[in-house]
């Protein structure tokens with residue numbers, strides 16, 4: 001067994017322990033470097049608004065097809081301090097006082113997002129829950145604990161990634177944000193993405209995946225297939241997106257099969273970040 005396979009096996013076993021999977025399938029090692037057939041070929045472009053303040057565009061053709069745009073994310077030509085300044089400015093001067101949608105009425109705190117402003121990997125979830133609303137930080141409840149484990153299993157620290165949500169205020173009773181609420185908040189999220197320009201975005205759950213990918217396709221069909229976030233084009237890069245299940249869903253449906261699916265998705269992301277996987 002070569003060192004890459006040994007490394008993958010060690011990581012797989014460690015992650016299985018974290019995610020609670022009891023058995024290691026022999027095929028698991030192959031997920032570190034998926035076969036070319038696992039990477040979708042080019043497909044027709046999906047138009048997205050380029051302006052930061054634009055709302056999510058109308059639904060695109062369904063299916064997990066991959067757009068293959070010419071430019072890749074390399075990060076904006078901004079240093080860490082400049083990115084921090086931009087993000088803090090949006091948060092402090094706009095989000096914290098925002099009343100653009102009904103969610104502002106019930107919030108305790110806005111939850112802008114946090115992490116490394118130069119992160120190569122950005123996670124985008126749905127919206128703050130009770131704990132997040134109370135603390136003003138994303139993913140700090142039970143789902144956040146699981147996300148932390150997923151990040152560690154990927155060989156990263158939470159401080160090395162960036163975490164945000166589609167809406168910055170908690171929906172009542174943790175309901176799914178409405179399209180109008182997501183649209184109202186879109187201008188903040190797209191400016192976060194534009195400032196970070198991460199190499200990869202992982203969308204957690206259906207609302208984030210549908211919003212970023214401008215599609216009505218469900219998360220079950222989307223997850224596991226590389227997609228592209230193209231709303232920054234033509235000025236900015238297209239960014240590869242890996243949709244996967246939300247940690248909160250995983251906690252509700254904590255089956256070996258679901259955990260395996262999420263881990264497969266994260267393996268693909270790790271493979272891409274390490275340069276072991278090329279996305280056409």
Ligand code: SF4
Nearest residue numbers: 098101104169184185
């Ligand atoms: S969810 Fe977004 S748009 Fe709505 S009030 Fe909060 S910050 Fe503003």
